[in-house]
Every structure is written in structure tokens, then in C-alpha cells.
Amino acid sequence: MAIDFLRHMRRLAGDRGGNFATMTALIAVPLVAVAGMAVDYSSATHQRANLQEIADGAALAGGKVFDGTNLATAQAEATRFITAYADTTPANLSYTITASGRVLSVNLTGAVPTSLMRIANINSINIGVNSQATAPAKPDVVTLTPTQAQGWYYKVITIRVVRPNATTETVVGTVTYQPTTHNNDGQGTMTAVPTGPITLGQYTKLVLQMDVKDDGCPLGKAASVSSNNTVTCSSKNSASTKYDLTLRTDDPNTSNYLFVDGSELPKGVTLPIENYFGCQAAQKHAWEDGGGWDRQDFFYTISSQCSSSDGDAVRLTN
Numbered sequence: 001m002a003i004d005f006l007r008h009m010r011r012l013a014g015d016r017g018g019n020f021a022t023m024t025a026l027i028a029v030p031l032v033a034v035a036g037m038a039v040d041y042s043s044a045t046h047q048r049a050n051l052q053e054i055a056d057g058a059a060l061a062g063g064k065v066f067d068g069t070n071l072a073t074a075q076a077e078a079t080r081f082i083t084a085y086a087d088t089t090p091a092n093l094s095y096t097i098t099a100s101g102r103v104l105s106v107n108l109t110g111a112v113p114t115s116l117m118r119i120a121n122i123n124s125i126n127i128g129v130n131s132q133a134t135a136p137a138k139p140d141v142v143t144l145t146p147t148q149a150q151g152w153y154y155k156v157i158t159i160r161v162v163r164p165n166a167t168t169e170t171v172v173g174t175v176t177y178q179p180t181t182h183n184n185d186g187q188g189t190m191t192a193v194p195t196g197p198i199t200l201g202q203y204t205k206l207v208l209q210m211d212v213k214d215d216g217c218p219l220g221k222a223a224s225v226s227s228n229n230t231v232t233c234s235s236k237n238s239a240s241t242k243y244d245l246t247l248r249t250d251d252p253n254t255s256n257y258l259f260v261d262g263s264e265l266p267k268g269v270t271l272p273i274e275n276y277f278g279c280q281a282a283q284k285h286a287w288e289d290g291g292g293w294d295r296q297d298f299f300y301t302i303s304s305q306c307s308s309s310d311g312d313a314v315r316l317t318n
Contacts (some may be wrong), residue, residue, distance in 0.1 A: 040114040044125040050088055051108045055131035056316060058082050058097075059106045063133030064311040068102040078106055090127075102309070103134045103317060135314040136272050137279040137306035139206065142173065143197045146190040148299040149177035152231075153186075153244075153289050154213040155298050161203035169207070173198040177298055179216045182229035197305075204312070205250075206273050208258070210298065212245040212289045219243070245290050249276060259286040259296055272313055279306035 062078030075097045082095055090110035098105045111124040142159060149155065159173040179188035200206065216223040217233035219241060224232050247254040249271075256267035260276050261284050276283065282303035286296035 040112075040117045040122075040125060044112040044127055047090065047110075047112045048127045048129060051093075051110065051127065052129045052131070054082060054085050054089065055106045055108050055129045056133075058095075059104055059131040059133035059316065060314055062097060062106070063104045063135050063314045065309075066099065066102065066104045066135060067307070067309040068099070071099050074099070074104050078104070082106075082108070102137065103132050105130065105132045130318070132317045133314055134317055135309035135311050138308045138310040139200060139273070139277045139279060139304035139306050140308055141197045141199050141305040142277065142302065143304070144173060144175060144192065144300055144302050146175050146177075146192055146298075146300045147284075149188065149190050149297060150184075151177075151186040151289055151297040152179055152182055152214075152216055153297070154178060154216050154218055155210060155287070155289055156218070157208065157210045157287065157298065157300070159198065159200075160207045160209055161200055162205035164202055164204055169205075172200060175298075175300060176218075178218075178233075179231050181231060182225060188231075206277070208249045208276070210247045210257070210287050210289070211243040212247070213240060214244045215240065247287065249273075257288045257290070259288070260284070262286075273310065276302075277306075278303040 058078040058081040061081040062074035065077055066074035078097045079095075082089075086093075089108075090112055093108060093110040095109070096105075096107045098107075107128065107130045109126070109128040111126050113124050114122055117123075117125075144157075144159065155177040157175045158171045160169040160171055162169055173192070173194065175190060175192045177188055177190050179186050181187050213219065216225075216231050220235060221233040222236045222240070224234065226232070247257045249255055249258060249265075252268045252270050255265045255270065258265050258276065265271060265276070276285070278301075282301050285300055285302055287298040289297040
């Protein structure tokens with residue numbers, strides 16, 4: 001049997017009339033399959049990139065409203081985004097929307113039909129993508145407790161919010177340092193208003209700000225220092241009507257004046273509010289007033305109840 005087969009193959013090899021056509025036909029099949037594989041995989045790669053964009057958008061849409069407890073609401077938002085792009089996805093697309101903690105996950109899977117690869121009996125290419133998003137915790141109630149202050153400068157820290165549909169800031173809490181003596185590098189009193197927890201209410205922006213007045217007195221007053229270094233503030237027509245320095249957590253040029261748990265915030269970067277409002281645990285804050293960086297000047301602890309989410313700061317996590 002094997003001998004007969006070899007004899008026929010020798011005849012085929014020696015047949016100059018039909019050998020070229022036969023060999024061409026034999027070689028053409030794998031060549032077409034290889035070419036088809038390149039074309040079909042290119043199509044699958046393009047479709048996978050498309051699905052990734054849809055998954056990212058769906059995760060952001062759902063994550064914007066997700067606060068860790070309202071999964072059904074987040075799923076509805078993510079699903080609405082996915083279905084809006086149904087005409088650009090594989091017909092057999094399936095998806096899951098799950099959550100872990102405050103992180104929302106969107107998984108899309110589907111099969112891209114092939115064309116030339118069908119010669120090799122490969123009718124589709126499976127693809128899948130995943131995306132995760134989270135909206136940071138948003139403080140609802142803040143407690144700011146002053147612990148220490150020093151220096152010759154008058155300083156006031158304010159907690160400021162912008163209400164929905166408003167453009168101006170509302171001050172909801174203050175801590176003031178009033179120097180009373182220049183002895184011991186400057187000592188004074190601290191006053192918090194109100195004392196205890198501060199309910200922030202509805203807001204679209206939350207900022208910490210410290211204002212500094214170099215003469216040691218509040219706006220509209222000027223300081224005089226006695227021979228024993230006692231500071232007295234009195235109203236004068238020539239008194240300064242503006243602060244000498246304003247520092248804000250949303251200003252990348254001055255954010256580094258704030259130290260959180262002993263670490264200076266980076267300059268040139270606007271950090272998310274949950275980084276310095278004590279949502280996870282109480283934090284120790286220290287502000288530098290610009291008079292010298294060898295030690296900070298205004299110290300307090302801050303803690304927050306953070307049950308809602310900052311949807312405007314939603315971001316992808318993978």
C-alpha cells in the first residue's frame with residue numbers, strides 16, 4: 001500500500017503538465033488561512049479596543065453615582081451607557097456589573113465573527129475587557145479640633161463650600177489664631193467656630209483655606225507690641241484691609257504649605273479632597289504660614305464622616 005502511494009507521488013512529481021497547478025492549490029490553502037488569520041485578528045483587535053472604551057465609559061457612568069450602597073442605581077447607569085453603543089458591539093455581547101467596596105467593575109465579553117479563517121473551521125474569535133472606577137468618599141460632617149499654634153502672625157483657617165447652582169464660597173467653619181505675645185517665638189489663643197462636628201450640607205466643592213496677616217491682628221485692626229512683647233490689636237484707619245498671604249488646598253501653587261500626618265503635600269498638584277479630610281481615619285494637619293519652614297505654625301486634627309461619593313471626581317482604577 002505504501003509502495004503504491006510512493007509510486008503515485010513520483011509520477012505526480014514527474015508530471016510537468018499538472019504538477020505546478022496541483023502544488024499551487026496545495027500551498028494556497030494555508031496561505032489563505034494565514035492571510036485570513038491576520039485580517040480577522042486585526043478586526044478582533046479593533047473590536048476589543050472599541051469594547052474597552054465602552055467598558056471605561058460605563059464604569060465611569062456607574063461609578064459617578066455609586067456610593068458603595070446603591071449598586072442597582074449604578075448598574076442602571078452603566079447599562080444605559082452600554083446599550084447606547086449596542087450597534088457598535090458584537091451581536092452576542094454579554095456583560096456583568098459588580099462592585100467591591102466603593103469600586104464598580106464592568107466586564108464585557110463577546111465573539112467577533114471571522115471571514116477567511118472559516119477555511120480553517122474557525123468561525124469566531126472570543127474577546128473580553130474589564131474596567132473599574134470609583135468615586136472618592138465625600139465628607140458630610142467634619143470635626144476640626146485645634147491643638148497648637150505659634151508665631152507672630154494672625155492666622156485663620158476656614159472650611160469653605162460651594163453650594164449647588166452657586167459660584168461663591170460659603171464659610172461653614174473657622175479656626176482662628178490670635179497672637180498675644182512675641183515671647184517664646186510667639187504665643188496666642190485659638191478659637192474654633194463652631195465647636196464640634198460641622199454638617200457641610202449639599203455642596204459641589206470643598207476647600208480648606210488659611211489666611212495670614214503679618215502684623216498679628218485681624219482685618220481692620222493693627223497691632224502694637226509693648227516693651228514686654230505683649231500684642232494689642234486696635235482699630236485704625238491705616239490698618240490693613242487685606243491678608244498678606246492666602247493658602248488653599250485647591251491651589252497647586254500653595255498646597256505644599258499644608259502637612260498631613262507629618263508629610264508635606266506636593267507642590268503643583270491638586271489632590272483629591274479625601275486625601276486630607278480624614279475620611280478613613282482622623283488626620284493631623286499642620287500649616288506653614290510662610291515665616292520659616294523649619295517648623296509649622298498651626299496644628300489641628302480633622303476627621304470626617306464620609307457616606308456619600310464625590311461623583312465629579314470619579315476615576316478609573318485599572
